[in-house]
Amino acid sequence: MRVALLTEGVHPYARRSGGWCRRLVEGLPEHEFQLHLLATEASAQAPAGPETYELPLWGRRPGGRSPAAHRRRLYGRAYREFVRALVLPGERASFAPGLYRLAELARQDGALSAFLASGHAQRILEREWRAPGADTAAGQPLVRDVLVAGDLLEQCLRPLTAPWYGEGPGRLGSVDLCHVVGGGPAALPALVAKQLHGVPFVVTEHGLHLREQYRSYRSAPYRWPVRALLLSFFRLLTEETYRQAAVLTPGSAYDQRWQQHCGADPARTRVVHEGTEAVGRAAAGAEPERPTLVWAGALEPGRDAELMLHAFAGVRAELPEARLLVHGEESAPGYLAHCQEVAARLGLGSSVTFAGRPRGLAQAWAAGTVVVFTGLTQRSPRLLADAMLSGRAVVTTEVGVAREVVGPTGLLVPPRSPQALAAACLALLRDEERRARLGLAGRLRAQERFAVEPVVTAFREIYLELVSHWPAFPAGDGSAGEPLRPFARPAEYWVAGALAEAH
Amino acid sequence: MQRRTTGEAADPAGQGENGAGGFADPVRELMVRHREVCEQAVDPLEIAAALEDSGLGPPEAARYRHADVFTLAEELYARVPRSPTAQRAAAEPAGWRFGPLGWGRLALGLLPAGPLWWAEPGLAVAAVGGVAVAEPVGRWLDRAARGHLGAAATLAEYRARMRPVLPVAVLLHLALVLAGGFAAMVVTAVLEPPDTGLLREAVTRATPVEWAALAAAALLQLLAVVLRSRPALAAQALALAVAVAGGAGPPALLLGCGAAGALLLPYAWARLGRPGAADHAERSAPRHGP
Numbered sequence: 001m002r003v004a005l006l007t008e009g010v011h012p013y014a015r016r017s018g019g020w021c022r023r024l025v026e027g028l029p030e031h032e033f034q035l036h037l038l039a040t041e042a043s044a045q046a047p048a049g050p051e052t053y054e055l056p057l058w059g060r061r062p063g064g065r066s067p068a069a070h071r072r073r074l075y076g077r078a079y080r081e082f083v084r085a086l087v088l089p090g091e092r093a094s095f096a097p098g099l100y101r102l103a104e105l106a107r108q109d110g111a112l113s114a115f116l117a118s119g120h121a122q123r124i125l126e127r128e129w130r131a132p133g134a135d136t137a138a139g140q141p142l143v144r145d146v147l148v149a150g151d152l153l154e155q156c157l158r159p160l161t162a163p164w165y166g167e168g169p170g171r172l173g174s175v176d177l178c179h180v181v182g183g184g185p186a187a188l189p190a191l192v193a194k195q196l197h198g199v200p201f202v203v204t205e206h207g208l209h210l211r212e213q214y215r216s217y218r219s220a221p222y223r224w225p226v227r228a229l230l231l232s233f234f235r236l237l238t239e240e241t242y243r244q245a246a247v248l249t250p251g252s253a254y255d256q257r258w259q260q261h262c263g264a265d266p267a268r269t270r271v272v273h274e275g276t277e278a279v280g281r282a283a284a285g286a287e288p289e290r291p292t293l294v295w296a297g298a299l300e301p302g303r304d305a306e307l308m309l310h311a312f313a314g315v316r317a318e319l320p321e322a323r324l325l326v327h328g329e330e331s332a333p334g335y336l337a338h339c340q341e342v343a344a345r346l347g348l349g350s351s352v353t354f355a356g357r358p359r360g361l362a363q364a365w366a367a368g369t370v371v372v373f374t375g376l377t378q379r380s381p382r383l384l385a386d387a388m389l390s391g392r393a394v395v396t397t398e399v400g401v402a403r404e405v406v407g408p409t410g411l412l413v414p415p416r417s418p419q420a421l422a423a424a425c426l427a428l429l430r431d432e433e434r435r436a437r438l439g440l441a442g443r444l445r446a447q448e449r450f451a452v453e454p455v456v457t458a459f460r461e462i463y464l465e466l467v468s469h470w471p472a473f474p475a476g477d478g479s480a481g482e483p484l485r486p487f488a489r490p491a492e493y494w495v496a497g498a499l500a501e502a503h
Numbered sequence: 504m505q506r507r508t509t510g511e512a513a514d515p516a517g518q519g520e521n522g523a524g525g526f527a528d529p530v531r532e533l534m535v536r537h538r539e540v541c542e543q544a545v546d547p548l549e550i551a552a553a554l555e556d557s558g559l560g561p562p563e564a565a566r567y568r569h570a571d572v573f574t575l576a577e578e579l580y581a582r583v584p585r586s587p588t589a590q591r592a593a594a595e596p597a598g599w600r601f602g603p604l605g606w607g608r609l610a611l612g613l614l615p616a617g618p619l620w621w622a623e624p625g626l627a628v629a630a631v632g633g634v635a636v637a638e639p640v641g642r643w644l645d646r647a648a649r650g651h652l653g654a655a656a657t658l659a660e661y662r663a664r665m666r667p668v669l670p671v672a673v674l675l676h677l678a679l680v681l682a683g684g685f686a687a688m689v690v691t692a693v694l695e696p697p698d699t700g701l702l703r704e705a706v707t708r709a710t711p712v713e714w715a716a717l718a719a720a721a722l723l724q725l726l727a728v729v730l731r732s733r734p735a736l737a738a739q740a741l742a743l744a745v746a747v748a749g750g751a752g753p754p755a756l757l758l759g760c761g762a763a764g765a766l767l768l769p770y771a772w773a774r775l776g777r778p779g780a781a782d783h784a785e786r787s788a789p790r791h792g793p
């Protein structure tokens with residue numbers, strides 16, 4: 001079958017990307033893939049891989065004609081409905097109709113971007129935003145808020161003007177299903193394709209797009225009204241995506257809880273862990289002679305390397321020959337110096353090494369006796385799973401995905417608690433037999449859950465199941481209002497239809 | 504599940520018997536700790552994300568008598584009132600760029616000095632000076648527009664605030680250029696002492712048409728800076744071409760530049776009343792997750 005992969009960011013065949021899409025495409029050679037990429041940067045040379053259709057998402061507006069005068073009113077009406085859904089808490093339900101209407105208009109003349117940048121659209125946005133009843137709890141929008149928000153909305157809605165709709169090669173009308181990887185604006189083409197052509201879609205998210213928006217907008221240089229409008233857009237878009245998606249595959253049960261809170265149907269949700277190629281790696285060899293704790297992660301307050309240092313001071317009081325290796329690059333300016341100062345103040349001296357970025361993660365884990373994670377939050381299971389695959393015992397704070405990833409194969413401690421962390425580290429450093437047992441169990445657990453093959457198998461099944469539930473000709477006999485039922489018609493029906501057409 | 508909770512401080516928020524640091528109402532302590540996030544939040548999910556970032560998960564939410572972080576965040580959102588935002592530092596707008604358009608402006612701005620030189624060198628000097636003056640005046644206009652953009656509440660108010668800005672800028676620019684022309688003429692008059700009064704000679708040395716040509720050329724210089732666009736530059740070039748075709752004298756210059764200025768001035772005035780996102784807004788793409 002023909003599958004359209006929709007994603008945002010860098011090309012999945014480029015070296016910097018995680019390569020999840022590449023593994024999926026290579027694992028399912030029986031299906032034909034085409035890639036629709038909302039590029040954050042233009043990829044100069046299209047790398048090998050499935051045929052790719054790119055659309056630049058961010059940055060300056062691509063030139064284009066404004067809509068014709070008689071169509072401006074149509075655009076205005078649709079945009080008004082859309083904006084009302086964003087700013088009036090009671091009008092949320094008009095988000096989807098407004099969005100689809102804008103998509104329809106954009107498909108007809110491709111002038112949506114030009115319209116959204118026009119003074120007409122600015123006036124509509126301002127009028128609705130300042131209308132009584134709009135959610136302006138922390139301040140009315142000013143002119144520049146109208147400009148900035150209009151500009152950001154224009155960028156977010158660019159996928160609606162992509163030349164991807166309709167039938168024909170490279171169009172979404174002629175694929176059997178869409179697979180959205182990452183959510184957010186990348187889901188817009190899939191929503192339109194479903195509405196227009198009845199193409200079902202799957203949504204895979206590793207690290208939720210909506211949650212990342214909430215996190216990043218907190219420090220964005222926008223005033224409250226702009227943040228409220230844009231986050232309302234992302235939230236409504238996410239809810240509509242979850243509502244329309246045939247299957248959702250979050251990367252962890254932690255993400256699944258968020259999705260369910262945003263209206264995802266548990267019956268259509270299936271957790272598919274992110275596979276990693278590190279599964280094939282050999283276990284780390286013999287332990288180092290001196291008892292060593294390894295810590296790895298970006299050096300920033302959220303990862304809480306400081307907690308590690310405090311706990312290590314407790315470990316060292318009991319076990320003076322213990323060492324601590326801190327791997328990772330500084331991502332918050334000045335944090336490394338702060339950690340070094342804390343280490344000096346605690347009198348840790350040369351027993352702590354700030355080793356910077358490791359050459360390879362495998363070597364980093366192998367250099368330790370026990371691997372420790374102290375983050376205040378763990379949104380992605382990637383690093384944790386990689387550590388478990390080394391066969392070293394793991395101690396981690398019980399946040400985010402930690403509990404479901406580590407399970408019974410490691411020690412979980414509450415965050416911000418040096419004593420508990422020190423006690424857990426000491427318990428493992430003193431008990432070689434337990435260490436080995438937990439390490440092996442962790443490695444087996446990670447191999448089972450994070451292998452690439454189960455991911456591919458899961459999607460092979462999901463694709464087939466989906467297509468079997470979807471009638472082949474959605475707009476076939478004008479019964480659009482009816483709910484779609486699997487196997488509603490016998491196979492002969494279709495054969496007869498094909499024969500009738502042939503004659 | 505092997506879970507270690509050895510040590511007294513294993514329980515991070517609890518220092519007292521009532522669970523959360525001496526507050527009878529355990530959520531109050533969270534409200535105090537996350538006050539800023541709660542005040543600025545746009546919806547409960549934002550608080551939930553912030554709580555999770557600070558290490559709070561389902562086990563701890565249970566300690567605040569909530570099923571999960573989301574309902575806890577909803578309680579916080581409901582209990583902490585939104586407060587008007589402290590003005591965040593807006594991103595610095597794009598600086599004054601002197602690109603290829605700038606060089607084009609410079610060249611076209613200098614050209615009118617030619618016809619004027621043959622008529623009256625003093626006025627030509629003033630026209631050259633006009634190019635130098637136009638840039639700061641344009642920059643002042645930009646700053647004024649940015650200031651009004653930050654202060655105006657509605658588009659209509661912005662338009663009203665911007666209405667006098669261009670006329671003031673034009674008058675300022677013309678006054679500066681004509682004053683420069685007058686000064687240059689005084690210097691010329693000093694070099695060739697006249698029979699009549701020095702000041703009177705400075706004014707009457709050049710004909711009214713020549714003065715008007717200088718003013719028209721100065722107007723066009725300013726408009727090119729204000730509009731900063733290719734079409735405006737093209738209009739300026741066209742005006743000069745007309746002047747050259749018309750014999751390259753001050754009357755032709757007056758005709759070409761005057762007509763172009765009369766056309767461009769209302770356009771520029773209307774355009775300045777429309778806040779253009781591309782010109783002023785702090786443009787940046789929303790940042791993204793991993």
